[in-house]
Amino acid sequence: MSDIPADLKYTKSHEWVRTLANGNVEVGITDHAQGALGDLVFVDVPEAGKSLKAGDSFAVVESVKAASDVYAPLAGAVVEGNPALGSQPELINSEPYGAGWIARMKPAVAPQGLLSAAEYQAHLDAEG
Amino acid sequence: MPFNPHTPKDVGDMLAAIGAKTIEELFDEIPKELRIESLAGIPDALNEMQTGKLMMARAAQDGMPLNFIGAGAYEHHIPSAVWAVTTRGEFYSAYTPYQAEASQGTLQLIYEYQTMISSLTGMEVSNASLYDGGSAVAEASLMSVRAHRKSKSQRILVPTTVHPHYRKVAVATASGQGVRFEEIACPKGYLSLADLKKYEGEDITAIVIQQPNFFGALEDVDAITDWAHANGALVIGSVNPTALSILKPPGEWGTKGADIACGDCQPLGVPLSSGGPYAGFLTTKMEFVRQMPGRIVGRTVDADGHQGFALTLQAREQHIRRGKATSNICTNQGLLVTAATIYLSLLGPEGLARVANESHRRANELVAALVRVKGVKLAFERPRFHEAVLQLDRPVAPVLAELARRGIVGGFDLSTDYPELGNALLVCATETRSSEDIEKYANALTETLKAAVRAA
Numbered sequence: 001m002s003d004i005p006a007d008l009k010y011t012k013s014h015e016w017v018r019t020l021a022n023g024n025v026e027v028g029i030t031d032h033a034q035g036a037l038g039d040l041v042f043v044d045v046p047e048a049g050k051s052l053k054a055g056d057s058f059a060v061v062e063s064v065k066a067a068s069d070v071y072a073p074l075a076g077a078v079v080e081g082n083p084a085l086g087s088q089p090e091l092i093n094s095e096p097y098g099a100g101w102i103a104r105m106k107p108a109v110a111p112q113g114l115l116s117a118a119e120y121q122a123h124l125d126a127e128g
Numbered sequence: 129m130p131f132n133p134h135t136p137k138d139v140g141d142m143l144a145a146i147g148a149k150t151i152e153e154l155f156d157e158i159p160k161e162l163r164i165e166s167l168a169g170i171p172d173a174l175n176e177m178q179t180g181k182l183m184m185a186r187a188a189q190d191g192m193p194l195n196f197i198g199a200g201a202y203e204h205h206i207p208s209a210v211w212a213v214t215t216r217g218e219f220y221s222a223y224t225p226y227q228a229e230a231s232q233g234t235l236q237l238i239y240e241y242q243t244m245i246s247s248l249t250g251m252e253v254s255n256a257s258l259y260d261g262g263s264a265v266a267e268a269s270l271m272s273v274r275a276h277r278k279s280k281s282q283r284i285l286v287p288t289t290v291h292p293h294y295r296k297v298a299v300a301t302a303s304g305q306g307v308r309f310e311e312i313a314c315p316k317g318y319l320s321l322a323d324l325k326k327y328e329g330e331d332i333t334a335i336v337i338q339q340p341n342f343f344g345a346l347e348d349v350d351a352i353t354d355w356a357h358a359n360g361a362l363v364i365g366s367v368n369p370t371a372l373s374i375l376k377p378p379g380e381w382g383t384k385g386a387d388i389a390c391g392d393c394q395p396l397g398v399p400l401s402s403g404g405p406y407a408g409f410l411t412t413k414m415e416f417v418r419q420m421p422g423r424i425v426g427r428t429v430d431a432d433g434h435q436g437f438a439l440t441l442q443a444r445e446q447h448i449r450r451g452k453a454t455s456n457i458c459t460n461q462g463l464l465v466t467a468a469t470i471y472l473s474l475l476g477p478e479g480l481a482r483v484a485n486e487s488h489r490r491a492n493e494l495v496a497a498l499v500r501v502k503g504v505k506l507a508f509e510r511p512r513f514h515e516a517v518l519q520l521d522r523p524v525a526p527v528l529a530e531l532a533r534r535g536i537v538g539g540f541d542l543s544t545d546y547p548e549l550g551n552a553l554l555v556c557a558t559e560t561r562s563s564e565d566i567e568k569y570a571n572a573l574t575e576t577l578k579a580a581v582r583a584a
Contacts, residue, residue, distance in 0.1 A: 042418060047277050062443045067448055067449055
């Protein structure tokens, strides 16, 4: 059973979204996603200032067995990429919802179409 | 692994399984007008005997001329052992292996090659090779755009002292992806900092520097590298591997070193053979390794702790990243890389430096002999490696034709690629040219120029 915190929003492509106090959002990949990828060896973290549409690929996570794109859960601009991932990509494995965040974004519009924890759980169950 | 062609029975069985009567029926959805039965200018197939005769006749046309042409491909002595070993059955393939880890010998050879090329260039990491020096500049340019995340312009400065063919290949390969190459004219035969002044403060992704440059002259690589880094541009060095045994390697250019260094392996044991195949090399700093095209072999240990070799960093490549792969290079010039590795192993650092020093000495001897000929001047006063540009007092092409009649390949006529240089001729001498050869050229040139005056 993977960990799916109830206070976050999710996407079908296994990103999570946390709304911060200042209205910006923090984005990462879910516990399920990191478990499926295995040990991460490299994360291509986005540059601050990059403007994204929902669904744009904005980061690449590379593990010992695969490389995957990470998609923007919402439209907006990258405020900062997580600088710690440059030397410690394994933070995504150990703390996917904490120190392993990938980027902080300033949303262009209110996020829409995101899944609740229960909906994401149902999506995982359906994916098998 | 044996090669088993399909027998007529195999083909029949497969067609029966698919439910097609003939192979023709399989392809009948392709319209007639799109099918090419023969190619214009390409003759029908010849059998082995006919091909052999044709090739012998073509080879005889070349004769055994005395060669003073360089311009990117160089005649060096190749020890017999190089190709005797390279053509052994264990090595004799043009490809890097697909079942990679099953081919430990091939992987180790590539690993040794990468180590030698890294050591020659003073760079941290080398890939398993590219097609040639031109495609290496093209791939290095694309790589610089990926690696330089702060630069948005995709502008790459290329002085005209970079090989004209390399510049054409770079434009053909990379301009479709939005990379813009801006040429910097170099009327003095080298790139000066003054020529770069007007680009200061602009968003430049990278600059390409060739060392020694196409005219055989040495560029001021330290100053140009520092200028580029101070102005936020990456530095791509296109370098001659032989020369690197006696020149400062790109990894040590300026304060921070070049960011990418590339070139052609041809001088390392690969014969001229009418222009190819050759092999390209590409090296970089570790911080850019994930942007590097092509394959990389790494050394590791197996479950029992024994040394082994494996393809590494493959997540950049097309079989994993599909359309987002770093490049579409999968197989490469494995056989030429094998020859280069054996050549470097046989010569060692000292042997390669002797080749380079002797080539430099012979080129100076050649220039001294030729500028004594009436009607010949040195075009650029600049420290050189093993080539130089001469200025003739008349058009170059007829002079070269007359020299060819006398069994001498007199150099590369620059008038097509550099009309602004007038009657300019690029000449080269390597360790293979003796004092006698050089005297023969000087005498033939003297007579040719005299005769032409009489005829006129």
